[in-house]
Amino acid sequence: MLKFAVIGIGRMGFRHAYNLYRHNIAGAKLVAVCDISQEARDKAKKFKGVGIYEDYKEMLEKEKLDGVVIATPHYSHPEIAKYTIEHGVHTLIEKPVAVTTKAAKELIECAERCPDVKVGVSFNQRTNRMYKYAKKLIESGDLGEVQRVNFTATHWYRSQAYYDQGGWRATYVGEGGGCLINQCVHQIDALINIVGLPESIISTMHTKDRKINVENEATALLKYKDFDCIFTASTHEIKGTNCLEIACDKGKLVIGKYIMKVYKHKSQKEVNATTTFGYGATPSFKSYKTYGFITGLKDLVIGQQARSIRAFVKEINGTGKQLATLQDGLNTMEIINGIYLSSWTLSEVTLPIDDELYESKLETKRMAEINKSKEE
Numbered sequence: 001m002l003k004f005a006v007i008g009i010g011r012m013g014f015r016h017a018y019n020l021y022r023h024n025i026a027g028a029k030l031v032a033v034c035d036i037s038q039e040a041r042d043k044a045k046k047f048k049g050v051g052i053y054e055d056y057k058e059m060l061e062k063e064k065l066d067g068v069v070i071a072t073p074h075y076s077h078p079e080i081a082k083y084t085i086e087h088g089v090h091t092l093i094e095k096p097v098a099v100t101t102k103a104a105k106e107l108i109e110c111a112e113r114c115p116d117v118k119v120g121v122s123f124n125q126r127t128n129r130m131y132k133y134a135k136k137l138i139e140s141g142d143l144g145e146v147q148r149v150n151f152t153a154t155h156w157y158r159s160q161a162y163y164d165q166g167g168w169r170a171t172y173v174g175e176g177g178g179c180l181i182n183q184c185v186h187q188i189d190a191l192i193n194i195v196g197l198p199e200s201i202i203s204t205m206h207t208k209d210r211k212i213n214v215e216n217e218a219t220a221l222l223k224y225k226d227f228d229c230i231f232t233a234s235t236h237e238i239k240g241t242n243c244l245e246i247a248c249d250k251g252k253l254v255i256g257k258y259i260m261k262v263y264k265h266k267s268q269k270e271v272n273a274t275t276t277f278g279y280g281a282t283p284s285f286k287s288y289k290t291y292g293f294i295t296g297l298k299d300l301v302i303g304q305q306a307r308s309i310r311a312f313v314k315e316i317n318g319t320g321k322q323l324a325t326l327q328d329g330l331n332t333m334e335i336i337n338g339i340y341l342s343s344w345t346l347s348e349v350t351l352p353i354d355d356e357l358y359e360s361k362l363e364t365k366r367m368a369e370i371n372k373s374k375e376e
């Protein structure tokens, strides 16, 4: 039985700790938790027989740990992860892996120096069966070349009350961005997992109807070698949309919140080369497939967090694959930092982004935020 600890037992970390404590993760159990907040530590007293610490370094010294889950605010992920990795503890990091590509790369270098330690990122939405099916379908080539992609991720509604909870959320100082780095990092990961990284990015961002310094809306043109993708994110729409549409030469797939539709038809290119019809010459559907309704939140949402740790435990035991690697985490940062950089500099940004330029631009945003709060 692997001995696990959770570092940061706020909203997310508490859930991870609970899953481990309740033996919801086969092959692993909770032996310790750590949080700098007294309130969080008091709450953790319900985990009977589990060590409770304020300092993760002390926890690592006193407990014989096989693995940790890091669920602290984003900026601290690389620093804590480097420490646990260097101390030989398998490390699962909550998304986002870091706030900047530079920090993510330094973490990867650290992990490469410790090849016996497993390190993963908790992109729990990779357990969504529709995304898994889409990846398989696109990679199989069954639908032909990708022609166009649209990803609308405007379903993460957050009111002013959410932001008024204060703390690190929705600030450059506390989390390094807004809806992209916090909520839509999941959809950005899903996109990359299915169609890979773009070559360059052009974007705009807005803050609508909320008193926050970071974006709650972003629209990006992600330019791939052979197609374009429009990625739209927002957290201010009541009736938001979560929809990925991938149009290909021989078909198309549309993934909504609970349904995936797959259309298959003859190659448009082949039909176009010979057809004599000018209008309505759409190649007749060879087949039409609906992957099926996936009903109820339970299937897609409840249990994703536990599945993420289960996959990580399998990776450690050599019986399966974890959901996402550090490189996957870095890839999402390339797009997120790239969207921010394009919007801040009003220019097209080529990937991989300029890490140092990004660090300096983010620092300017952080300083502006600090100065603004002093004036208020």
Ligand SMILES: NC(=O)c1ccc[n+]([C@@H]2O[C@H](COP(=O)([O-])OP(=O)(O)OC[C@H]3O[C@@H](n4cnc5c(N)ncnc54)[C@H](O)[C@@H]3O)[C@@H](O)[C@H]2O)c1
Pocket: 007, 008, 009, 010, 011, 012, 013, 034, 035, 036, 037, 040, 054, 056, 071, 072, 073, 074, 076, 094, 095, 096, 122, 123, 124, 167, 182
């Ligand atoms: N995968 C998901 O679906 C998902 C969902 C929610 C949050 N998250 C991620 O989990 C992380 C935490 O989010 P949250 O909503 O739980 O935040 P939170 O503020 O509720 O909890 C964070 C906790 O970390 C503690 N903490 C801060 N620094 C610490 C340190 N150095 N050592 C120990 N404890 C420390 C805080 O006191 C707090 O209790 C974020 O990175 C977030 O993106 C992931």
